[in-house]
Each structure stands twice: as C-alpha cells, then as structure tokens.
Amino acid sequence: MTPRPYPKGERKHLVDAGRDKIIAAASEVLNLDDLSAFSLDAVARRAGVTRMTVYNHFGSKGVLLGEVFDLLVERDAFSGMPALFEAKDLGAALDGLVGMLGRFYDDNRQLMLKMVGVAGLDPDLDKVLLEKNQRRRRGIEAILGKFGAPKKPAVERSELVNTLDVLLSFHTFNSLAGPDRTPAQVVPHVRRMIRGILGERSAPARRR
Amino acid sequence: MTPRPYPKGERKHLVDAGRDKIIAAASEVLNLDDLSAFSLDAVARRAGVTRMTVYNHFGSKGVLLGEVFDLLVERDAFSGMPALFEAKDLGAALDGLVGMLGRFYDDNRQLMLKMVGVAGLDPDLDKVLLEKNQRRRRGIEAILGKFGAPKKPAVERSELVNTLDVLLSFHTFNSLAGPDRTPAQVVPHVRRMIRGILGERSAPARRR
DNA sequence: CGCTCAATTATACACCATGTATAATCTCCT
DNA sequence: AGGAGATTATACATGGTGTATAATTGAGCG
CATH class of the missing domain: 1.10.357 (Tetracycline Repressor; domain 2)
Known part of the structure; x- marks a missing residue:
C-alpha cells in the first residue's frame, strides 16, 4: 500500500458527507415526475457539485443508482x-x-x-x-x-x-x-x- | 385532401410489408440477450432499411415500441x-x-x-x-x-x-x-x- | 415505353448524455 | 507553510435521438 497522509482523519467525514449529498440529490431527481429529467448532470447540479465529482465517487450511472437503492x-x-x-x-x-x-x-x-x-x-x-x-x-x-x-x-x-x-x-x-x-x-x-x-x-x- | 396518385393501389401492400419487416426486426433486436443492443440503428440494419425509413413510418422510438407491443x-x-x-x-x-x-x-x-x-x-x-x-x-x-x-x-x-x-x-x-x-x-x-x-x-x- | 410521384436513401447537422483524460485549484491535515 | 487528496475546469471521444434536405429508386399509369 502507498503511504496515506490522511488515513482516517476528519477529512474522510467531509468526503463522505459529499457522497451522501450526491446520493440524496440523486434520490430527489429520481422522484421528480418528469420522466426524462434524470441525468448525472442534473444530479450534480442539485448536489452543488461537478459532474466529475460524481464520477470520482461512483464510477458510473449504474453504480450510483445501486447505492441510492441500497441506502433507501x-x-x-x-x-x-x-x-x-x-x-x-x-x-x-x-x-x-x-x-x-x-x-x-x-x-x-x-x-x-x-x-x-x-x-x-x-x-x-x-x-x-x-x-x-x-x-x-x-x-x-x-x-x-x-x-x-x-x-x-x-x-x-x-x-x-x-x-x-x-x-x-x-x-x-x-x-x-x-x-x-x-x-x-x-x-x-x-x-x-x-x-x-x-x-x-x-x-x-x-x-x- | 391533396390528390393521391396511388390511392389504395398495390403499392400500399409493399409499403405495409416494409412496415411489418421493421416491426419484426425490432422484436428480434429486443429479444436479444444483450441489454444495450437496442437502437433504431440496429433495428434498421436488421430490417435491411435505413434509419430514415424507420422515422418515416413511426415518428419516434417510443411509437415504434408501442406498435411492436400492440402487434405482439x-x-x-x-x-x-x-x-x-x-x-x-x-x-x-x-x-x-x-x-x-x-x-x-x-x-x-x-x-x-x-x-x-x-x-x-x-x-x-x-x-x-x-x-x-x-x-x-x-x-x-x-x-x-x-x-x-x-x-x-x-x-x-x-x-x-x-x-x-x-x-x-x-x-x-x-x-x-x-x-x-x-x-x-x-x-x-x-x-x-x-x-x-x-x-x-x-x-x-x-x-x- | 416513359413519365410521375411516393417512398426510400444519402448526407449533414444539432443536441444531449455517458464516460475518459488532464491540468489547475482548493482545502484539510500534519 | 507545505503536502496530498479531493474537487474543479476544460476538452474530447463516442453513440444515440431526432430534423432537414436533396438525390435516387421504382411501382403504377397513360
């Protein structure tokens, strides 16, 4: 393993919070009545985050949806x-x-x-x-x-x-x-x- | 109504045959195991027809699928x-x-x-x-x-x-x-x- | 046969979504 | 302050939908 400067510090909590915010945003967008409104861009915008961040946390749309479902x-x-x-x-x-x-x-x-x-x-x-x-x-x-x-x-x-x-x-x-x-x-x-x-x-x- | 040169002639049968061929092709593509294989392009190719022809017959992907389901x-x-x-x-x-x-x-x-x-x-x-x-x-x-x-x-x-x-x-x-x-x-x-x-x-x- | 006109094709384009790559920036932690 | 990880900005490739338009084919008619 490569040396990790922030092994399990406080920072992780912030990162995880960002993760949760994305999942929450995804839930919200998915629950909109507009059937075609779901895109990673919409999720990112609602989470106040860039689309790239979504890709950094999850690797694909499918994985994100899986995690959303899991949590729910x-x-x-x-x-x-x-x-x-x-x-x-x-x-x-x-x-x-x-x-x-x-x-x-x-x-x-x-x-x-x-x-x-x-x-x-x-x-x-x-x-x-x-x-x-x-x-x-x-x-x-x-x-x-x-x-x-x-x-x-x-x-x-x-x-x-x-x-x-x-x-x-x-x-x-x-x-x-x-x-x-x-x-x-x-x-x-x-x-x-x-x-x-x-x-x-x-x-x-x-x-x- | 504008005058129609081929009101209900033999030609219509050929056109309808083409329609049916497209619907059949769509059924086949939809029944493939590959989940991501469905596109109007794939349907058109399998029907031996251009993507434009598909759009001429049906106006959209949704309508085509509706007709497929209807027939089936x-x-x-x-x-x-x-x-x-x-x-x-x-x-x-x-x-x-x-x-x-x-x-x-x-x-x-x-x-x-x-x-x-x-x-x-x-x-x-x-x-x-x-x-x-x-x-x-x-x-x-x-x-x-x-x-x-x-x-x-x-x-x-x-x-x-x-x-x-x-x-x-x-x-x-x-x-x-x-x-x-x-x-x-x-x-x-x-x-x-x-x-x-x-x-x-x-x-x-x-x-x- | 040859003309006509509908259907089909070829081609180009606009748009949007997914996913990848890379360098710059930010910010927490030591 | 400085280092490292997280986030951002930006660009790009790919692939699908849908629209527009001109060229081409071919069935049916005189």
Whole structure:
C-alpha cells in the first residue's frame, strides 16, 4: 500500500458527507415526475457539485443508482423491521410489513419506476437490484420463522415465500394502484390477498 | 385532401410489408440477450432499411415500441383467447389463460423487460403500455362473465379482477421465475395461487 | 415505353448524455 | 507553510435521438 497522509482523519467525514449529498440529490431527481429529467448532470447540479465529482465517487450511472437503492432500502424501507417482531401473530406481522412497504413504495413511486427502467437496460444495476430484493425475501423468511408457518401446510414453505415475495413486490402495489390510486391506498387490498393465501377467511379486527 | 396518385393501389401492400419487416426486426433486436443492443440503428440494419425509413413510418422510438407491443399482444399473447371459452369451468379457463400468458412471457422475456424499462423513462410509451394492458383485464372480465363468479362471493367482483390481473402480469411470472427458472416453468405455481384466491382448495385433476 | 410521384436513401447537422483524460485549484491535515 | 487528496475546469471521444434536405429508386399509369 502507498503511504496515506490522511488515513482516517476528519477529512474522510467531509468526503463522505459529499457522497451522501450526491446520493440524496440523486434520490430527489429520481422522484421528480418528469420522466426524462434524470441525468448525472442534473444530479450534480442539485448536489452543488461537478459532474466529475460524481464520477470520482461512483464510477458510473449504474453504480450510483445501486447505492441510492441500497441506502433507501436499508434506511427507509426496512427500518421498521424490528418492530414487526413484536406483533401478536403472523397475520399482524405481515400486515405490518405490507404497511411498511406500501408507505415506502408510495414515497418513492417515481424513483422505483425509473430504477426498474434503468435496470432493464443496464446489466450492472440489474444485478444489484436482484441482490437488494433478497432483502425483502429474507424479511419474509424471518417473520415466517419467528411466528411459524400458517396452520394450513398445503403449500410448501419455499413456495409460500415465493408467493408472498411477489405479493409484496413494488410491481404488485404499482399495478394495483394504477394511474388513479396511490400504492398506499392499496395496502388493505394486499392484506386481504395475503390473508386469502394464508387460508384465514376474513380480517379479524379493525386495523388502520 | 391533396390528390393521391396511388390511392389504395398495390403499392400500399409493399409499403405495409416494409412496415411489418421493421416491426419484426425490432422484436428480434429486443429479444436479444444483450441489454444495450437496442437502437433504431440496429433495428434498421436488421430490417435491411435505413434509419430514415424507420422515422418515416413511426415518428419516434417510443411509437415504434408501442406498435411492436400492440402487434405482439394481439397476435401472440391473446390469439388463443377464443379457445378458452370452450373450457368446462372457470378453473379450467383460468388455467388456460395462465398457460397462454406464461408461454408468451417466456418467448418474449427480454423484450418485455426492455419494454418495461423504456416505458419507465418514456411517457408516451408508458401510456401505450397502460392501454395495452387493459387487454388482459378485459380478457379476465370476459372469462369471469362467461363462467360466473366463484362460489365464494366474499371478495367483490372488481377487487377480484384486480387481483387476478396482478397475478397474471408479466412481473409476477418474471419475479417468480427469477434468474434460474423460466416464466413457463412457474405456470403451475401461478395456477395454484389463483386457485387459492378463488377458494378452491386443491387442484382437481392432472393437467399438463 | 416513359413519365410521375411516393417512398426510400444519402448526407449533414444539432443536441444531449455517458464516460475518459488532464491540468489547475482548493482545502484539510500534519 | 507545505503536502496530498479531493474537487474543479476544460476538452474530447463516442453513440444515440431526432430534423432537414436533396438525390435516387421504382411501382403504377397513360
């Protein structure tokens, strides 16, 4: 290794702050309604930084988007995960998960649409997204492990996980919502779908 | 109207043939594994035509993709629709629909991914896709109308349609399949999910 | 056959985005 | 103050979309 004058000094914090500012700016630009507004130039301008700085931190558009998604998923989408383990039963825990994700998809609908879009054209980002989507799967498995499988063991465990994973994906919320509703508004619908899958017939109690 | 020397002569057929050739070429390029291989230049070259000709027929990339999707949906995805009405009951008809769509998604997986991608960034194409996806919804409604709603009327009709629509979407097949399976291979899985929603407990008979 | 006119082509151009390269400048840290 | 890393300014190559325009081809008609 070459000698480093500022191995882990205070400077690193400033640099990291710049990094975060860029990621935040990227999130904001991605969440704009204007579909064609996303470019590294727009991101750099909003971050108060040169386009070159963006390239210095991340090496490409795909990597930047990957990091944005990474941060968002970990910090926003699944931040309420620990609380779900306090739920009284499996149904309640899954209801909580649906609500969490519904809110996240709602806050980031435009961003998610563009993320999926770019991933469809950029192999690098595509791999990152696939990886990050494992996060959701692991969450489902953890909940199922904690509260036990449903009474009806007709469906195999792994298939149940697959099913829940699809029902909890962004695409489910997005297409259920369509152009006129918001993802958050279809949360009750998704909850009913999941109850249907689990074999519980009707919702037990009122739940906001 | 200005006078037209070749109002509806034989020539029009040749022109339309050229149009079709371009659409076919676009489908082929879209179905290549190489994610970044799609450009109007590549389409034109594969069609044995100049890029200008593409712009003469369609006015933009978005419009071309819209027409590609239109043709594919009408000619390939739903061509087997009439046969479904000969099914012996609702479950069988929906099984048939699942099979039809599974095969279509399988044949056009790369294309669908890129289509969704571009639509996420191009507002024009996005509108076209939304419109074309109504085709699936109408198919579901027609089948439900012909065979009657399931015995269990616990869920409302429109919500049932929404649910089936999501389960039959490309995204469902694509994410259930993941990187290792094909959309066609998850057809049985989707059929079980739908039976679960309809309230029928287990598959009635063997079905290929 | 030869003319006409639509369609296609050839060519050039403007614009914008990604990504690379390089030298100059800034600024924190020692 | 000085050194080194981070940022900037600037230029450039590449590749895609979309527009404009003149030249060329070829089917259909008299």
